[in-house]
Amino acid sequence: MATGLDSFPKIYPVSGFKLGTASAGIKEISRNDLVVMQIAENSAVAALFTKNAFCAAPIEVARNSLAKHVPSYLVVNTGNANAGTGARGIRDAQMTCAKIAELTEVDADKVLPFSTGVIGEYLPTQLILDALPSAIEALNEDGWEAAAWSILTTDTRPKASSKRFAIPSYHAGTSEVTTSPETHITLTGIAKGSGMIKPNMATMLSFIATDASIDNELLHRALTLAANKSFNRITVDGDTSTNDALVLVATGHSGVVVDELNFSQFQANLESVCVELAQACIRDGEGAAKFVTIVVANALNLDEALEVAYTVAESPLVKTALGASDANWGRIMAAIGRAEITHLDMEKVDIYINDTLVVHQGQRSADYSEEAGSIAMQTEDIEIKILLDRGDVSQTVWTTDLGHEYVRINADYRT
Amino acid sequence: MATGLDSFPKIYPVSGFKLGTASAGIKEISRNDLVVMQIAENSAVAALFTKNAFCAAPIEVARNSLAKHVPSYLVVNTGNANAGTGARGIRDAQMTCAKIAELTEVDADKVLPFSTGVIGEYLPTQLILDALPSAIEALNEDGWEAAAWSILTTDTRPKASSKRFAIPSYHAGTSEVTTSPETHITLTGIAKGSGMIKPNMATMLSFIATDASIDNELLHRALTLAANKSFNRITVDGDTSTNDALVLVATGHSGVVVDELNFSQFQANLESVCVELAQACIRDGEGAAKFVTIVVANALNLDEALEVAYTVAESPLVKTALGASDANWGRIMAAIGRAEITHLDMEKVDIYINDTLVVHQGQRSADYSEEAGSIAMQTEDIEIKILLDRGDVSQTVWTTDLGHEYVRINADYRT
Structure with missing residues (x-):
């Protein structure tokens, strides 16, 4: 892939x-x-x-x-x-x-x-x-x-x-x-x-x-x-x-x-x-079926923006959900929540998948439906935008999903 | 599994x-x-x-x-x-x-x-x-x-x-x-x-x-x-x-x-x-086919022992190799090398898989053969022991391999 x-x-x-x-x-x-x-x-x-x-x-x-x-x-x-x-x-x-x-x-x-x-x-x-x-x-x-x-x-x-x-x-x-x-x-x-x-x-x-x-x-x-x-x-x-x-x-x-x-x-x-x-x-990432852009905006500083972006980008649970085109925003929130930054108030976090507001102030947006999330996840290129409401620093990281093809490639690599 | x-x-x-x-x-x-x-x-x-x-x-x-x-x-x-x-x-x-x-x-x-x-x-x-x-x-x-x-x-x-x-x-x-x-x-x-x-x-x-x-x-x-x-x-x-x-x-x-x-x-x-x-x-970990014990010994302190242990335990490349019973020690070394600890001398690192000395002083042990590694990896319970030669702190972490079953479970979780 x-x-x-x-x-x-x-x-x-x-x-x-x-x-x-x-x-x-x-x-x-x-x-x-x-x-x-x-x-x-x-x-x-x-x-x-x-x-x-x-x-x-x-x-x-x-x-x-x-x-x-x-x-x-x-x-x-x-x-x-x-x-x-x-x-x-x-x-x-x-x-x-x-x-x-x-x-x-x-x-x-x-x-x-x-x-x-x-x-x-x-x-x-x-x-x-x-x-x-x-x-x-x-x-x-x-x-x-x-x-x-x-x-x-x-x-x-x-x-x-x-x-x-x-x-x-x-x-x-x-x-x-x-x-x-x-x-x-x-x-x-x-x-x-x-x-x-x-x-x-x-x-x-x-x-x-x-x-x-x-x-x-x-x-x-x-x-x-x-x-x-x-x-x-x-x-x-x-x-x-x-x-x-x-x-x-x-x-x-x-x-x-x-x-x-x-x-x-x-x-x-x-x-x-x-x-x-x-x-x-x-x-061309190993097994990649999705090209995923993670934008962390309104962070307090560079370090915390990157910490959140990479924690989400590298979460196996977020990545498998992406591979399955499942808008499982709970996993995105769980990954943000374990990022090593101090005094993060999850009730201020907004999350967009492409142009769809999925999470507003820490919970499912009132206008959001599973159908809308599912449609947003069908595209090959997906942007997850996370707004932290803490400052004005923004950082972008690019990553892939995690699917069977990644496992196949890396299990067989030396054989 | x-x-x-x-x-x-x-x-x-x-x-x-x-x-x-x-x-x-x-x-x-x-x-x-x-x-x-x-x-x-x-x-x-x-x-x-x-x-x-x-x-x-x-x-x-x-x-x-x-x-x-x-x-x-x-x-x-x-x-x-x-x-x-x-x-x-x-x-x-x-x-x-x-x-x-x-x-x-x-x-x-x-x-x-x-x-x-x-x-x-x-x-x-x-x-x-x-x-x-x-x-x-x-x-x-x-x-x-x-x-x-x-x-x-x-x-x-x-x-x-x-x-x-x-x-x-x-x-x-x-x-x-x-x-x-x-x-x-x-x-x-x-x-x-x-x-x-x-x-x-x-x-x-x-x-x-x-x-x-x-x-x-x-x-x-x-x-x-x-x-x-x-x-x-x-x-x-x-x-x-x-x-x-x-x-x-x-x-x-x-x-x-x-x-x-x-x-x-x-x-x-x-x-x-x-x-x-x-x-x-x-x-009973999701998709687990292996029960993996990571021991980091001779670390300088608790933090670095845990940092190395978790970096290895959570490396997708190490985990897929474990799932495939592949003694890919290069990936273990690469994970240790990216752990966030200061002044680590990789040329002092020894790695055992079960009782087999695989890496000695940063490179493949002279006595080690692919066959020996392959035999060591066949067991359901695998211990990876990493000796850092820096101090006397030891820590143990338990983890699983990463295989198709993990992807299947987590891709289908909400459907």
Whole structure:
């Protein structure tokens, strides 16, 4: 199952960013499972990683290398997460980087490794080393779609988002900041993720590139802001991956400079790309039959808005009711009631399902009928809006229902 | 489904505590769904209630009444939780109490109401009022088993625990404390609960009586200590009920006094009864095919031991793996890694499944094989032991797996 968004979007290549895929036969012989990405010189690179204390070997290697250099290559394998593999896992990730370094004549620290797939098995490193030359040979600015397919695990669809847009800016080399003519840049990204989705400052795996010219610090700020409106607002099951990484590359090849003056326009477009990718992960969430938006409004502060939103989004009882299209608002109330926030007065809570007022001041709305609730729940996209009447903070989280398909996928995952 | 414990245990009646059941036809015509319990004069009563901010009307009424008097009657209906029902729900609960007060000539504040069942529907109060006389007529010290059946909702089995035991004590009226002869008392309890099980200082519904003579304060202390080793250590889905209540009545009819001198012996026996009842809820957990014990050992403190235990116990990915008898230790590690504790070094973590060392120092144990894991997972009762190597605190939590049966039960609950 999966909900909405059937076709692969139109992709704008990003000058200075190339992708090449190959088949290493890590888990299946017949599919591409290896991607190498090449980053032009003088690019800026920002990355966010999982906050899971149990993080995979490639995450450790990538974090360390990123602290030393702006990378020149990224390498991603699917089919094996290289997590829970100790010192051997670190060596395996380093060997992968060293091989690319040798083939392309860069420093090994300038290659960042990423892995996704089953946890606790050693990486079939030799298979990867053998396939790297073909992946490098395939490097191409039009390699996005092939790469989007090649990084999937339990995902059923590739996920991409791409935009060309004008922002007020100047071209590098000129200094006419004041005139701010409209100049065009491109933002293109791919992502993978459908289970173990509760990004914690990052997502499963996502790689985004732009041809804008922007320094590392500003790029990191943009990525953090965008992640907090997108990848950090999705959950399938509350489980957090060991391998989450979100990477943003700015090649500068358009010559268009992003600085403090046009930062907000750049950031808004980046956020839009990130939201599309994050929502695509939820629409393809394991077993998802519903795309569920949880809005918590009129909260006192950010923490309590998110606490309520995630408690509802991750309640197994709310999720099974959603899967059955049952407007069981009592379960939503019970989840709100156990959220860890102080002095919540349930008699002030209103709940809407789509446009239907279901709960008013803590009890069933006078106008509400089971029939109305049932109709509201039939749509594939459902919004649950919870008004707390405590303040003016609002937060949105996206999630899925819980049904038999989730159980089937996750019971059979390793068999 | 349900796991273990097929037969109803032998029950020792408690002198001074009577139970009467009747059929009010609240949800189904053909079953008993109403229980009245009569508490002898001069009893002591302690109770713990749900901490869900969205609590049911009867909880509010019972809390208020308990603050004023030691109750004389308890009344329980199943089939309707009387939660999310606002002022009308309060009135409905009060009318139920008033009717018993009228029939038995006690103050209405001396009747505590309890409800369990579907949330958000008004109580069919007239049906209950009409059936109360038969329930009162049926009051009998041998009414435990009928009552245990009558309070069930999605439970498939009645749950009871009963013990007669000797403790060093003196009889009321004598003052020979120093000799401490062995005297006998009885502890008998029933419980209901199989979904929305994460008691927060209480459980779904449980009523326990003893013929010991003990004052209110000491009784409350015993109940709180026992709850923290039993009802507060179980979870099916992390969802917390709106109606949880745990009541302990001490009639004093045995004449055996419990005081500071023999408190620990009394408390240990009470804990044993509570653990049996709490575990019975888990064994009958919605869709449960496994009875899962999560032990977190060598934690720094209580909070972090419980945080790790509950994060693992409630991880949908761990639970689906358990349901599939898949020793997917990577998911256990990923859950431990996202638990909110500071500076956890995953490379010090060991994990046992039953007696099999699966993870040693953060990675697959050298001796471990998939076959060994698979064998360990085949049993109906599974213990996952997690050693953190940080301190000397240990905590145990009991939970279930997550399978198709859980989804089926909770998708169909209101239809």
